[in-house]
Amino acid sequence: MQYNELNGAIPTTLGFLENLQKLNFSHNMLIGDSPNGIFNLSSLVEISFGNNSLSGSLATDICYNLPKLEMLRISENHISGNIPPSLGRCTNLKLLSLSYNNFAGSIPMEIGNLSKLQILYLGVNNLTGNIPNEIGNLSALQYLGLEANSFTGTVPYSIGSLSNLKNFSIAINSLHGQIPDTIFNLSMLQILDFTNNNISGNLPSSIANGLPDLKGLYISGNQLSGEIPGYISNFSKLIVLDSGGNSFSGRVPMNLGNLQNLQYLNFDSNQLTNDPSMLELDFLISLVNCRQLKVIEIGSNSFDGMLPRALGNLSASIEAFTADFCGIKGIIPNEIGNVSNLIELDIRGNELTGTIPDSLGQLTKVQRLRLNDNKLQGSIHVNFCHLVNMYHLDLGNNHLSRQLPTCLENLTSLRELNLSYNSLTFTIPSTMWTNKEIQIMDLSNNLFNGSLAPEIGSMKGMRELYLSRNQFSGEIPSTIGKLQSLENLTLSNNRLHGPIPKSLGDLISLQYLDLSKNNLYGEIPRSLEKLKELVYFNVSFNELNGEIPNGGPFKNLTADFFVGNSKLCGSSQYEVMPCKGNATSSSIKTRTLKYILPSIALVIILAIILVYLMRRRNRNTLLPAKSTSPITIKRISYYEVLNAANNFDEENLIGIGSIGKVYKGVFSDGMIAAIKVFNLDLEGANKSFDTECHILCNICHLNLVKVITSCSNHDLKALVLEYMPNGNLNKWLSSSNYFLNIVQRVEIMIDVAFALEYLHHGLPSPIVHCDLKPSNILLDEDMVAHVADFGIAKLFTEDQRISLTKTLGTIGYMAPEYGSTGLISTMADVYSFGIMLMETFTKMKPTDDTFVGEFTMRRWVFESFPNAITQIVDVDLMNAVENNVRAEESCFRSIMGLALECTADLPEERLAVKDVLKRLKKIKTEFC
Numbered sequence: 022m023q024y025n026e027l028n029g030a031i032p033t034t035l036g037f038l039e040n041l042q043k044l045n046f047s048h049n050m051l052i053g054d055s056p057n058g059i060f061n062l063s064s065l066v067e068i069s070f071g072n073n074s075l076s077g078s079l080a081t082d083i084c085y086n087l088p089k090l091e092m093l094r095i096s097e098n099h100i101s102g103n104i105p106p107s108l109g110r111c112t113n114l115k116l117l118s119l120s121y122n123n124f125a126g127s128i129p130m131e132i133g134n135l136s137k138l139q140i141l142y143l144g145v146n147n148l149t150g151n152i153p154n155e156i157g158n159l160s161a162l163q164y165l166g167l168e169a170n171s172f173t174g175t176v177p178y179s180i181g182s183l184s185n186l187k188n189f190s191i192a193i194n195s196l197h198g199q200i201p202d203t204i205f206n207l208s209m210l211q212i213l214d215f216t217n218n219n220i221s222g223n224l225p226s227s228i229a230n231g232l233p234d235l236k237g238l239y240i241s242g243n244q245l246s247g248e249i250p251g252y253i254s255n256f257s258k259l260i261v262l263d264s265g266g267n268s269f270s271g272r273v274p275m276n277l278g279n280l281q282n283l284q285y286l287n288f289d290s291n292q293l294t295n296d297p298s299m300l301e302l303d304f305l306i307s308l309v310n311c312r313q314l315k316v317i318e319i320g321s322n323s324f325d326g327m328l329p330r331a332l333g334n335l336s337a338s339i340e341a342f343t344a345d346f347c348g349i350k351g352i353i354p355n356e357i358g359n360v361s362n363l364i365e366l367d368i369r370g371n372e373l374t375g376t377i378p379d380s381l382g383q384l385t386k387v388q389r390l391r392l393n394d395n396k397l398q399g400s401i402h403v404n405f406c407h408l409v410n411m412y413h414l415d416l417g418n419n420h421l422s423r424q425l426p427t428c429l430e431n432l433t434s435l436r437e438l439n440l441s442y443n444s445l446t447f448t449i450p451s452t453m454w455t456n457k458e459i460q461i462m463d464l465s466n467n468l469f470n471g472s473l474a475p476e477i478g479s480m481k482g483m484r485e486l487y488l489s490r491n492q493f494s495g496e497i498p499s500t501i502g503k504l505q506s507l508e509n510l511t512l513s514n515n516r517l518h519g520p521i522p523k524s525l526g527d528l529i530s531l532q533y534l535d536l537s538k539n540n541l542y543g544e545i546p547r548s549l550e551k552l553k554e555l556v557y558f559n560v561s562f563n564e565l566n567g568e569i570p571n572g573g574p575f576k577n578l579t580a581d582f583f584v585g586n587s588k589l590c591g592s593s594q595y596e597v598m599p600c601k602g603n604a605t606s607s608s609i610k611t612r613t614l615k616y617i618l619p620s621i622a623l624v625i626i627l628a629i630i631l632v633y634l635m636r637r638r639n640r641n642t643l644l645p646a647k648s649t650s651p652i653t654i655k656r657i658s659y660y661e662v663l664n665a666a667n668n669f670d671e672e673n674l675i676g677i678g679s680i681g682k683v684y685k686g687v688f689s690d691g692m693i694a695a696i697k698v699f700n701l702d703l704e705g706a707n708k709s710f711d712t713e714c715h716i717l718c719n720i721c722h723l724n725l726v727k728v729i730t731s732c733s734n735h736d737l738k739a740l741v742l743e744y745m746p747n748g749n750l751n752k753w754l755s756s757s758n759y760f761l762n763i764v765q766r767v768e769i770m771i772d773v774a775f776a777l778e779y780l781h782h783g784l785p786s787p788i789v790h791c792d793l794k795p796s797n798i799l800l801d802e803d804m805v806a807h808v809a810d811f812g813i814a815k816l817f818t819e820d821q822r823i824s825l826t827k828t829l830g831t832i833g834y835m836a837p838e839y840g841s842t843g844l845i846s847t848m849a850d851v852y853s854f855g856i857m858l859m860e861t862f863t864k865m866k867p868t869d870d871t872f873v874g875e876f877t878m879r880r881w882v883f884e885s886f887p888n889a890i891t892q893i894v895d896v897d898l899m900n901a902v903e904n905n906v907r908a909e910e911s912c913f914r915s916i917m918g919l920a921l922e923c924t925a926d927l928p929e930e931r932l933a934v935k936d937v938l939k940r941l942k943k944i945k946t947e948f949c
Contacts, residue, residue, distance in 0.1 A: 046070035069094040078102025084110035109134035133158040192216035205231030214239040223247035265289035278310030295326040320345035327351035333359035346370035358383035478503035502527040724776035726809040747800035772806035793853035833867030848928035855923025912948035
């Protein structure tokens with residue numbers, strides 16, 4: 022018996038289902054204590070309530086009345102307490118999964134009684150103590166997962182008795198001692214994962230002839246020493262060799278080329294050396310034979326050799342080569358440009374000399390290129406402008422000189438650029454300042470001269486800008502005040518003159534501002550008092566005069582930040598002379614407060630009322646084109662977010678997504694909002710945050726979720742969004758506790774279509790959402806739909822209509838061309854909309870077990886269309902009143918016909934979203 026549409030607690034009435042054999046509560050929204058009452062159903066064979074939010078502890082007599090139980094899956098909940106020893110009574114168990122909970126204490130030795138157990142998952146808990154020897158009694162065991170706990174002691178020798186074991190993981194624990202020789206007698210073992218423990222000693226000699234089926238050897242983050250034995254190449258099926266972060270020494274084996282299936286190789290952070298009689302890193306030559314290799318990581322070693330020219334013969338499958346801080350010397354071989362599929366190249370922190378080879382311009386797929394902290398000379402070649410997918414470029418701390426190529430504006434994907442500590446000269450090309458996407462730019466410690474171009478105000482995405490220790494002259498352009506996201510600005514040690522622009526007071530996110538050691542004059546603008554985030558402000562050694570402001574952030578500044586300006590005056594805390602003529606200034610302030618400010622406040626209030634009335638006028642009207650201009654988002658502090666979400670308490674949790682969690686937050690001013698917290702441990706979380714920030718902060722529409730503010734630092738990245746009290750569409754479709762009538766469903770889909778029309782046709786550059794699904798459609802108090810989650814959205818250029826991406830959306834909702842080749846266009850969103858339209862009126866998910874192989878949701882609808890359409894529509898929608906049946910059938914037929922047109926296999930055969938919207942409006946008029 023399966024319960025896939027539950028919400029809340031597990032029903033207590035299940036205790037009366039005496040003949041029940043299978044009970045499946047997985048992937049629901051269950052809360053409350055663990056359902057110990059169901060463990061009295063003696064007929065049960067399978068119990069599963071994984072992926073919920075259950076808490077409490079398991080009953081101590083859990084297996085007293087379950088003689089037939091073969092599967093117990095309680096993973097991914099919040100269950101705590103000890104693992105009951107009575108589990109040892111369930112002697113017919115074949116699968117036991119308690120992972121991703123809060124279990125504490127040790128593993129009971131009674132678990133060794135489960136002689137039929139094939140799968141045991143206890144990972145990601147708070148378990149402590151030793152791993153019991155009794156685990157060696159589980160002779161049928163094939164999968165053993167104990168990772169991410171706090172186990173101590175040594176790895177028991179009894180593990181070697183598990184002759185059927187295929188997968189063994191004890192990663193992220195505190196185990197010590199050596200790897201038992203007995204483990205290498207496990208002839209069926211495929212995955213061995215000891216990552217991040219304190220295991221020491223050498224790799225045992227028995228490794229030579231054991232583990233013939235091994236595919237993954239994960240031993241990084243330990244204290245293993247000695248040489249990496251050459252007979253490791255006997256593991257002919259090895260796909261992953263991860264041995265970084267140890268103390269291995271000696272030479273890298275020369276026979277690694279025998280590992281024909283190898284895809285990932287990591288020797289990073291060891292004490293490995295190269296053959297001193299060889300000039301080149303000869304072991305790299307042997308890797309040419311590994312034709313499936315994707316990643317090579319050999320950084321932080323002591324190789325003392327040159328990169329071989331044979332590097333260019335590596336497999337075309339290579340995507341990442343990192344060899345940072347490992348003693349590489351000589352030149353970068355020109356042949357490296359042949360490794361055409363490289364996405365990351367990191368050879369920083371070495372002793373590389375000569376020029377940067379022109380052939381690097383052939384690596385058109387590269388996204389991260391780090392050559393910093395070497396001794397490279399010459400100029401930055403124009404071929405760099407071909408690297409249009411570059412995200413992060415670091416050439417800092419070299420001996421580069423001459424002028425920057427003007428074509429660097431072509432690097433539209435660039436987000437981080439570091440050219441600091443070189444000898445680059447001449448002016449910065451004005452085209453450099455037109456990149457609106459770049460976020461971090463460090464050009465400090467060079468010989469750049471000339472003035473800062475007014476175009477600097479175009480860099481809307483800039484967060485950190487370092488221009489100190491150059492020879493810039495002229496005035497600071499006032500347009501710099503347009504950089505609303507700027508957090509760090511350093512212009513110190515230049516030849517800048519003129520006044521400090523008042524527009525710097527518009528940099529609402531600014532935390533660090535250094536203008537010291539220039540020739541600036543005039544007063545410090547009082548507009549800077551508005552910078553609530555400012556914690557560092559240095560204007561020392563200039564020619565400034567007048568009164569130092571004492572409001573806002575200036576209250577916390579010391580005299581050190583103002584020294585070397587003999588004409589400044591102000592408060593004694595700044596150790597400057599007191600100001601004269603304060604009475605006149607005070608009179609002006611009094612007049613301003615008494616007469617001018619109330620007038621301004623009245624105008625603002627009237628403007629707010631007018632905007633509110635205009636937005637209320639018609640919920641289906643697109644906002645005017647000017648609404649597409651960037652919205653200023655005031656960032657808030659980590660502690661404000663933390664307090665609002667009650668320290669991210671589980672009671673405030675309202676949603677869990679693939680990239681993080683969403684909490685309900687109540688701020689100090691009474692505002693209720695949704696706080697989307699990104700999990701920074703996940704790959705792509707930072708990029709997802711940046712993408713969502715960029716898109717949502719630059720668009721505005723009634724049917725798009727609104728960003729209120731954001732928080733971004735090293736510990737937290739969060740978006741504060743409009744709170745939607747009615748949750749998401751998925752909740753209304755997947756639970757029997759909620760119901761939407763025909764009109765509501767049609768109106769929700771019209772709202773979504775309005776949002777898509779705006780994204781596809783209402784902006785200068787189209788935006789493709791890429792992940793439309795019911796869980797990303799939020800409903801406000803009036804059941805108006807708002808499209809959310811733009812973490813993988815794609816912003817096209819003005820003339821672009823199609824693009825490629827490696828980031829895939831959700832299975833079942835992706836268009837065929839998107840899922841198979843990464844090809845996306847606005848038609849990909851239309852396909853997802855069509856699938857969602859089918860789901861909204863059938864309550865069937867495209868990932869349902871019904872749909873296998875070529876029998877997809879679309880085919881299911883197609884085979885029922887048009888005559889049997891009422892057989893697949895949600896039964897709750899079928900009206901029992903006879904005179905409405907025909908009208909309802911016609912309505913459903915029109916909706917499903919539209920959905921089929923949206924989900925045509927070929928993009929060019931699908932409807933444009935503008936036509937979809939017209940059809941939906943017509944359906945609403947005729948039938949609703």
